[in-house]
Amino acid sequence: MEILGHLLDGLAQASQPINLLLIVVGVTLGLFIGMMPGLGSVNGVAILLPITFLVPPASAIIFLAAIYYGAMYGGAISSITLGIPGASTAVATTFDGRPLALKGRASLALVTAAIASFAGGTVSIVLFTMFAPPLASVALSFGPPEIFALMLLAFATFVGLGGDDIPKTVLSICLGLVLAAVGFDEISGEPRLVFFDISGFLHGINFLVLAIGIYGIGEMLWTIDTTRGKVTTTEAKMTIKGVLADTRECLTNGWKGMTIGSLLGFFVGILPAAGATPGSLMAYGVAKLTSRDPNSFGKGNVDGVSAPESANNSASTGSMLPMLTLGIPGSPTTAILLGGMVIWGLTPGPRLFGDEPEFVWGLIGSFYLSNFFALIINLSFIPLFIWMLRMPFAILAAMIFVLSIVGGYAATTDMHDVWLMLLFGLGGFFLRKFEYPVAPAVLAIVLGPIAEPTLRQSLLLSSGDLSIFVTRPIAGPITIIAIVLILLPLFKLIRSRYRG
Amino acid sequence: MRLGEFVTAAVLAAFSMYLMWKSTELEIGYIRGEGPGGGAWPFWLSAIMLICTALIAFNAGRRTSPPSRSTEPVLDAEGRKMLVQVFGGIVVFVALVSVISMYGAMMVFLFYYLWFLGRHGFYLSLSISILTPVVFFFFFEALMRVTLPKGMRFTEPFFKMLNTIIY
Numbered sequence: 001m002e003i004l005g006h007l008l009d010g011l012a013q014a015s016q017p018i019n020l021l022l023i024v025v026g027v028t029l030g031l032f033i034g035m036m037p038g039l040g041s042v043n044g045v046a047i048l049l050p051i052t053f054l055v056p057p058a059s060a061i062i063f064l065a066a067i068y069y070g071a072m073y074g075g076a077i078s079s080i081t082l083g084i085p086g087a088s089t090a091v092a093t094t095f096d097g098r099p100l101a102l103k104g105r106a107s108l109a110l111v112t113a114a115i116a117s118f119a120g121g122t123v124s125i126v127l128f129t130m131f132a133p134p135l136a137s138v139a140l141s142f143g144p145p146e147i148f149a150l151m152l153l154a155f156a157t158f159v160g161l162g163g164d165d166i167p168k169t170v171l172s173i174c175l176g177l178v179l180a181a182v183g184f185d186e187i188s189g190e191p192r193l194v195f196f197d198i199s200g201f202l203h204g205i206n207f208l209v210l211a212i213g214i215y216g217i218g219e220m221l222w223t224i225d226t227t228r229g230k231v232t233t234t235e236a237k238m239t240i241k242g243v244l245a246d247t248r249e250c251l252t253n254g255w256k257g258m259t260i261g262s263l264l265g266f267f268v269g270i271l272p273a274a275g276a277t278p279g280s281l282m283a284y285g286v287a288k289l290t291s292r293d294p295n296s297f298g299k300g301n302v303d304g305v306s307a308p309e310s311a312n313n314s315a316s317t318g319s320m321l322p323m324l325t326l327g328i329p330g331s332p333t334t335a336i337l338l339g340g341m342v343i344w345g346l347t348p349g350p351r352l353f354g355d356e357p358e359f360v361w362g363l364i365g366s367f368y369l370s371n372f373f374a375l376i377i378n379l380s381f382i383p384l385f386i387w388m389l390r391m392p393f394a395i396l397a398a399m400i401f402v403l404s405i406v407g408g409y410a411a412t413t414d415m416h417d418v419w420l421m422l423l424f425g426l427g428g429f430f431l432r433k434f435e436y437p438v439a440p441a442v443l444a445i446v447l448g449p450i451a452e453p454t455l456r457q458s459l460l461l462s463s464g465d466l467s468i469f470v471t472r473p474i475a476g477p478i479t480i481i482a483i484v485l486i487l488l489p490l491f492k493l494i495r496s497r498y499r500g
Numbered sequence: 501m502r503l504g505e506f507v508t509a510a511v512l513a514a515f516s517m518y519l520m521w522k523s524t525e526l527e528i529g530y531i532r533g534e535g536p537g538g539g540a541w542p543f544w545l546s547a548i549m550l551i552c553t554a555l556i557a558f559n560a561g562r563r564t565s566p567p568s569r570s571t572e573p574v575l576d577a578e579g580r581k582m583l584v585q586v587f588g589g590i591v592v593f594v595a596l597v598s599v600i601s602m603y604g605a606m607m608v609f610l611f612y613y614l615w616f617l618g619r620h621g622f623y624l625s626l627s628i629s630i631l632t633p634v635v636f637f638f639f640f641e642a643l644m645r646v647t648l649p650k651g652m653r654f655t656e657p658f659f660k661m662l663n664t665i666i667y
Binding site: 434 | 538583614
């Protein structure tokens with residue numbers, strides 16, 4: 001009852017006119033920032049942080065959290081309509097969202113993204129409200145072996161259930177992981193894999209450079225080649241009746257993805273150093289793993305949109321938990337929010353709930369309102385996004401190329417990366433021709449910077465003994481499931497030979 | 501396509517070997533007290549890549565992969581023309597960024613793509629080509645405070661004029 005009382009106080013505070021206005025402006029700004037390839041919630045929050053010094057801290061964090069929420073919704077829009085992930089958190093949405101749009105079901109994909117985001121946001125806020133302090137301590141019990149085991153599970157789902165050529169899938173994963181290792185070795189501090197001593201490789205390869213290269217440029221080249229440029233733009237239509245039908249279809253076919261994404265996303269979100277991107281990718285993997293028809297993933301499965309979209313919203317709320325309760329940011333955006341809180345004179349940590357109840361519960365109240373407004377604003381902008389898809393193909397293609405180049409540059413502000421992106425685009429085009437799955441490479445370049453350090457730290461802990469991944473109570477079962485998944489294609493092969 | 505499958509596997513095998521060699525610049529073994537060396541992770545991943553390329557070539561030899569069973573060419577004459585016109589256009593776009601700025605290069609590319617490749621009307625192509633960079637300029641420079649390349653010095657007066665609107 002005490003929590004309910006605090007929550008009502010928080011909702012009353014978040015409903016004050018100034019805070020409501022900040023929520024609506026923040027969500028709308030976030031939506032458009034998240035849509036733009038190369039810009040994500042981290043850019044929006046960082047750029048608008050100084051503006052928040054004009055309002056009280058409670059209103060300031062409400063504004064920034066609204067931008068964060070809006071950006072989580074916005075990232076999906078360019079993934080679905082243009083096939084370019086608007087942000088890293090929306091990479092997994094591209095896998096099934098884009099195929100749905102190409103089938104003329106963009107409205108279903110966008111409605112699913114909006115509803116799944118709302119579901120993920122709502123579930124995570126409820127979990128946040130009820131279990132904030134105990135969950136923070138559970139998250140802290142996840143050490144490097146447990147986190148590496150989770151990463152292994154994410155890769156294993158692609159190998160075991162990809163439905164693609166296994167050697168090509170494994171090669172794609174390894175390629176992504178190696179590309180993620182370019183730059184500096186984080187532990188020794190020495191330069192690593194600096195190809196032909198080109199200094200541009202010293203800062204590593206940003207995942208967006210690979211993702212935009214493959215999905216923006218490579219995919220468009222492939223579409224133009226296979227259709228000879230005579231693409232009939234998707235006959236996406238938007239009517240109220242259609243939205244209602246899409247909502248029904250989303251709830252019927254996407255509920256499982258939403259449930260997985262909301263719960264898994266929240267838990268991955270609260271893990272320090274994880275956040276919304278691994279959360280959405282893992283939710284996609286688990287949705288595929290538990291699906292009755294895993295082969296339909298990557299071809300326009302509704303669960304393939306609902307799982308990552310609910311997960312990234314759920315994880316974004318989850319990542320606030322270690323920030324508020326322990327002072328540990330779960331993502332780059334929450335790191336900036338943490339900086340803001342320190343500047344505003346607040347001390348994040350276990351005592352924050354007791355010392356600053358007005359601030360904390362006002363923020364939690366604003367989560368509920370932001371989530372609600374984000375759904376309304378997102379749904380009302382869907383006709384505009386659908387209209388983008390109905391543009392003549394030459395205009396759409398030209399815009400995608402322009403957005404890809406600008407997005408590739410904005411991600412790192414280095415022309416070296418733009419040239420690299422063109423190379424990845426051309427490489428992605430040819431790999432697609434020879435049916436190499438490219439999604440695992442994108443997944444790997446995102447998870448690589450988490451997987452490598454956790455593997456090395458684990459092996460350091462165990463003095464090089466690999467059994468650390470199977471003997472620990474949490475890491476062990478996860479690793480065993482991952483190994484079974486990796487060996488699954490082999491079992492299938494042996495069984496088919498035996499039957500044959 | 502079958503020959504292409506072999507060539508792609510060979511190129512990826514060569515790249516894997518290059519990565520393995522490049523990884524050995526750092527320690528690839530286990531260092532007591534420090535854990536695996538900095539080169540170990542990319543070295544062993546590249547080694548797995550190399551094994552995969554051998555399996556891909558083996559499957560192509562047995563004609564078990566769909567591309568190795570296809571009799572279609574990788575790129576026919578029209579496909580090659582498309583690649584030169586579209587990808588060539590993008591390469592020129594990126595090359596022009598350091599000369600006439602991101603916005604100028606965007607304008608040239610959009611006009612080339614819409615008018616020459618897309619066969620859209622002259623005025624429609626021209627208006628989209630001019631309006632898009634203007635919208636991008638105000639969104640990135642004014643709203644997001646992200647500076648895109650301005651090219652060589654001769655573009656300065658033009659951007660100064662636009663900046664007076666922002667500041």
